[in-house]
Amino acid sequence: MVTKIEEAELSRLESQVDNGGGGAWDFLCLVRKLKVRRSDKVLKHGLSILNDPKKRSALGPDEWTLYEQVAIAAMDCQSTEVAKDCIKILQKRFPDSKRVGRLEGLFLEAKGSLSEAETAYTSFLEESPFDQVVQKRKIAIAKAGGKIIKAIELINKYLETFMADHDAWRELAEIYVSLQMYKQAAFCYEELILSQPMNPLYHLTYADVLYTIGGLENLQMAKKYYASTIKLTGGKNQRALFGVCLCTSAIAQLSKGRNKEDKDGTDLQSLAATALEKDYKQRAPDKLQLLTCALKSLRVSS
Numbered sequence: 001m002v003t004k005i006e007e008a009e010l011s012r013l014e015s016q017v018d019n020g021g022g023g024a025w026d027f028l029c030l031v032r033k034l035k036v037r038r039s040d041k042v043l044k045h046g047l048s049i050l051n052d053p054k055k056r057s058a059l060g061p062d063e064w065t066l067y068e069q070v071a072i073a074a075m076d077c078q079s080t081e082v083a084k085d086c087i088k089i090l091q092k093r094f095p096d097s098k099r100v101g102r103l104e105g106l107f108l109e110a111k112g113s114l115s116e117a118e119t120a121y122t123s124f125l126e127e128s129p130f131d132q133v134v135q136k137r138k139i140a141i142a143k144a145g146g147k148i149i150k151a152i153e154l155i156n157k158y159l160e161t162f163m164a165d166h167d168a169w170r171e172l173a174e175i176y177v178s179l180q181m182y183k184q185a186a187f188c189y190e191e192l193i194l195s196q197p198m199n200p201l202y203h204l205t206y207a208d209v210l211y212t213i214g215g216l217e218n219l220q221m222a223k224k225y226y227a228s229t230i231k232l233t234g235g236k237n238q239r240a241l242f243g244v245c246l247c248t249s250a251i252a253q254l255s256k257g258r259n260k261e262d263k264d265g266t267d268l269q270s271l272a273a274t275a276l277e278k279d280y281k282q283r284a285p286d287k288l289q290l291l292t293c294a295l296k297s298l299r300v301s302s
Contacts, residue, residue: 002034010034017045024049025059032069039076046070047082064093071103075110083107098124102133114141132162139171148175166192173205182213200232200240207243216254223247227268235275244272249298269299 002010013027024045031038046066049055056063071086087107090100101124108117121138125131135158142151155172162168173188189206196202207225210218226243233240248269273295280288 002036006030006034010036010038014038014041017041025055028066028069032065037076039073042069042073043077043079043082046073050086064090068099068103072106075106078110080107080111083110098128098131102131102137105134105137109137109141114145117141130161132158132165136168148179151175163191164195166195169195177209182209185209186213198232200229200237203229203232204237204240204243207240211243211247211250214250216251219247219251219254223251223268230272236279238276238279241272241276241279245269245276245295245298273299 010027010030013023013030016022017024017027018041028042028046028049031042046069049059050063050066050070056066059066067086067090071083071090074080074083074086084107087100087103090097090103094100101120105117105120105124108114108120118138118141121134121141124134125138128134135154139151139154139158142148142154152172152175155168155175159165159168159172169188169192173185173192176182176185176188186206186209189202189209192199192202193206203225207222207229210222210225223244226240226247229237229240230244235241276291276295277288280291
């Protein structure tokens with residue numbers, strides 16, 4: 001996560017370099033450090049250094065890091081010839097480098113040669129089966145080729161080794177949701193909540209999935225996770241507030257008011273409705289009447 005201070009420093013350096021004030025290398029280093037994409041600027045300012053023998057030699061060992069950075073930026077910008085030239089130089093300098101091998105695979109992807117890239121990655125993994133980057137590239141190729149089931153298999157296999165990769169769990173959950181495989185998606189969100197219990201997004205999406213699955217038990221659980229989202233966001237998440245109202249109404253219809261917990265839940269529904277009306281009054285007063293009517297239809301009698 002890039003902080004506001006880091007973002008401000010990056011913008012300052014970018015503006016300085018663009019206006020001829022120097023500092024290109026500092027800018028390129030900061031882009032790498034923050035892991036942000038400024039591909040067009042990296043390509044432009046990186047080449048200005050690499051094409052100047054004095055500036056390039058002054059980098060020392062960092063010269064090769066810059067070649068790699070420019071190669072990736074060139075692929076992003078579809079400047080395949082530039083990328084090809086950078087990779088050739090790196091291949092000559094590091095003929096057996098796995099890092100350069102990954103770049104070769106990325107270059108094949110950039111050219112649209114997905115089948116060749118997949119073959120290259122498969123061969124690469126035979127020697128280095130635990131390479132995270134290459135495994136993820138294989139997943140990306142499967143998704144790009146529309147092979148969603150294969151992508152699911154690859155992500156599940158990847159997670160057998162790298163269980164703490166939050167991005168992989170989230171990607172798998174989103175694929176399951178897109179395929180309406182909600183029970184499988186729910187399992188993924190449970191894993192995400194266990195690993196990052198203070199992230200309100202995971203509570204919210206888990207609640208959405210449970211609400212979609214339906215049934216009394218799932219609705220009761222969904223309401224709890226909508227409530228935890230409200231707590232984690234200081235009561236400012238409209239989707240969670242709506243979720244509480246919807247769940248309470250649906251639970252009342254299924255349990256016919258016999259469940260004491262659901263009777264107590266009407267208080268939470270009332271608080272959520274009040275918070276929504278207050279928010280709409282401030283942000284969208286023209287839609288307040290429509291909201292009030294909708295909430296009235298969901299209200300459960302005490």
